[in-house]
Amino acid sequence: MSDSYAHTTTVPGAASMETTQTSGQAIQDAAIPVIDISGDGDQEQVARELVDAAVRHGFVYIRSTGKDIPAQAIDDAFALARKLFKAPLEEKQSCNIQKNNRGYSGMHVETLDPKNQRIGDLKEKPTPRAFNFGEFVNGKAQQPLPPTIASDEPQIAEFFAYCHRLSLKLNSLLGIGLGQAHLPSRGPSGTILRLLRYPPLSALAAAAQDATTPSSSNKQAAPASAADVRAGAHSDYGSLTLLFRLAGQPGLEVQQILPTDGARAWAPVPVVPAGTESDPSPPVLVNIGDLLSYWTGGLLRSTLHRVVFPRPGGGPDQQEKAGEEPRYSIAFFCHPVGTFPLEPVPSERVRAFAAAQQSESGGGGAGGEEGESNPYAERKVLTADEHLQMRLRASYLDLYDDNKDAGGQKA
Ligand SMILES: O=C(O)CCC(=O)C(=O)O
Ligand SMILES: [Fe+2]
Numbered sequence: 292m293s294d295s296y297a298h299t300t301t302v303p304g305a306a307s308m309e310t311t312q313t314s315g316q317a318i319q320d321a322a323i324p325v326i327d328i329s330g331d332g333d334q335e336q337v338a339r340e341l342v343d344a345a346v347r348h349g350f351v352y353i354r355s356t357g358k359d360i361p362a363q364a365i366d367d368a369f370a371l372a373r374k375l376f377k378a379p380l381e382e383k384q385s386c387n388i389q390k391n392n393r394g395y396s397g398m399h400v401e402t403l404d405p406k407n408q409r410i411g412d413l414k415e416k417p418t419p420r421a422f423n424f425g426e427f428v429n430g431k432a433q434q435p436l437p438p439t440i441a442s443d444e445p446q447i448a449e450f451f452a453y454c455h456r457l458s459l460k461l462n463s464l465l466g467i468g469l470g471q472a473h474l475p476s477r478g479p480s481g482t483i484l485r486l487l488r489y490p491p492l493s494a495l496a497a498a499a500q501d502a503t504t505p506s507s508s509n510k511q512a513a514p515a516s517a518a519d520v521r522a523g524a525h526s527d528y529g530s531l532t533l534l535f536r537l538a539g540q541p542g543l544e545v546q547q548i549l550p551t552d553g554a555r556a557w558a559p560v561p562v563v564p565a566g567t568e569s570d571p572s573p574p575v576l577v578n579i580g581d582l583l584s585y586w587t588g589g590l591l592r593s594t595l596h597r598v599v600f601p602r603p604g605g606g607p608d609q610q611e612k613a614g615e616e617p618r619y620s621i622a623f624f625c626h627p628v629g630t631f632p633l634e635p636v637p638s639e640r641v642r643a644f645a646a647a648q649q650s651e652s653g654g655g656g657a658g659g660e661e662g663e664s665n666p667y668a669e670r671k672v673l674t675a676d677e678h679l680q681m682r683l684r685a686s687y688l689d690l691y692d693d694n695k696d697a698g699g700q701k702a
Contacts, residue, residue: 321545321558323350325566325574328464329358335467342468342591342640345579349594350545352564352574353533359460360453362571365535365621368450371443372486372619375422378439383422386435390690392483392683393425393434419522424484427451451484454533454623458482461531461577462625469587469638478628481529481679489521489542489618492600521618522598527580528682533623534576536562540618543576546595557597582627582678588635590644629676 324344328337344351355362375383388396397418425433427448436444521542536543544557562573584593598618635641683690 319558320564321348321350321547321560323348323352323545323560323564323576325352325354325564327354327356328460329354329356334464338464338466338468340468341461341464345465345583345591347592348545349579349584349592350560350596351577352567353457353461353577354567354574355570355572357571359457360450360575364450364453365572367446368486368535368621369537369619371440371446372422372488372621374443375437375440375486376420376488376617378437382437382439383420386422386437388423388687388690389434390683390687391425391434392481392679393423395420395422395437397421419487419489421488422486424451424486426479426482447484451623454484455482455625457575458531458533458623458625465583465591469590469636469640478630480628481626481676483529483622483624483626485622485624487620487622489598489620491615491617493615520597520599524595524597526593526595527578527622527624528582528678529580529624529626530583530586531625532578532580533625534578535621536573536576537619538563538573540616540620542598542600542618544597544599546597557599560596580624582633582675586633586636587638587641588645589648590641626679627675629674629679631675633675633678 324340326337326340326344328341330337341351353359355365383395386394388394397420424447427433430445430448432444432447440447524546534543539562541559541562543560545560546555547558548555560576564574567574578596579591579593581593583591635645
């Protein structure tokens with residue numbers, strides 16, 4: 292299976308692994324820890340908490356205190372996303388995604404679960420849209436920008452730099468938490484800042500109607516339901532992802548393994564977790580990608596996640612006004628220096644984990660301490676760039692089809 296959700300890979304069979312969450316059953320939010328890394332306190336303690344969260348959940352909230360990234364910069368980045376996606380289609384299409392993974396793309400929502408997921412089957416569905424910015428050099432984008440946002444180049448470069456700085460800080464904390472392991476981070480890489488826009492529920496309902504009724508008929512189509520996913524189950528394939536979301540626009544869910552019977556279930560990830568309500572902006576959600584999971588022999592967990600429509604029975608944070616509005620999010624996908632060889636990091640904790648797995652199973656693969664198995668986290672490749680190319684090739688089949696023009700990716 293492939294989709295064009297580059298920087299992420301939809302995992303084959305992910306849907307069949309999930310438990311059914313019957314309507315009426317209470318859906319518990321994911322118990323993802325919230326960590327503040329902005330202080331000058333005990334860095335070792337913070338690093339330990341960060342690694343523990345990465346091992347247990349693969350996700351962690353980093354409190355937004357404004358010190359690492361000013362709240363205004365985050366607000367401005369969302370305003371820019373709205374402006375960009377409003378630009379005329381031809382402008383955006385003139386910047387269609389290229390093999391370097393930069394530019395504008397549509398993303399197909401795969402039909403992973405035919406029983407529950409209907410929208411994925413629609414032929415003319417309004418799909419999520421994304422615009423990817425690669426690294427800037429001296430404040431200049433190394434790719435065409437739509438004229439509508441050309442004058443905003445310094446702002447985008449600055450936001451990229453803020454994200455990069457935060458990712459370096461996290462990288463270094465993870466290094467400390469893993470026992471002084473060195474996680475390389477400087478030099479040209481496949482790092483991407485992605486602005487995302489998911490169409491509103493109403494647009495999908497309208498598309499469903501178009502697809503199921505003859506044009507002359509005024510028969511009502513069944514409304515789209517929470518079972519229709521906005522982005523299918525996937526893992527991210529870089530090292531770390533920073534995710535910015537807007538209060539009132541939830542939808543992200545992580546796949547959890549229930550300690551009781553090992554069953555898998557989807558748990559919502561609130562935008563504003565308890566205790567962060569008065570922060571200047573919602574915490575930055577950080578998740579471990581396949582590469583970092585592979586790098587640490589599976590100690591750090593690359594967790595499957597997806598984006599769904601608001602659930603009618605959910606708590607206040609799950610009641611999305613954005614049923615009628617588009618949903619925006621911003622992801623910063625960190626990649627290590629392209630030439631870096633992907634050998635397991637020289638960490639005592641990683642070695643101990645590998646040894647424990649070895650003795651338990653006679654040679655285990657990648658996965659968190661709770662037994663997660665993500666096929667992409669296990670794959671061996673030579674360098675970070677080779678890994679990225681392999682994953683992009685799987686995601687952008689059209690783009691890599693040698694019989695097609697490189698610009699032929701459908702927007
Ligand atoms: O939009 C979101 O909340 C999640 C996006 C995501 O998982 C991704 O782009 O990889
Ligand atoms: Fe993702």
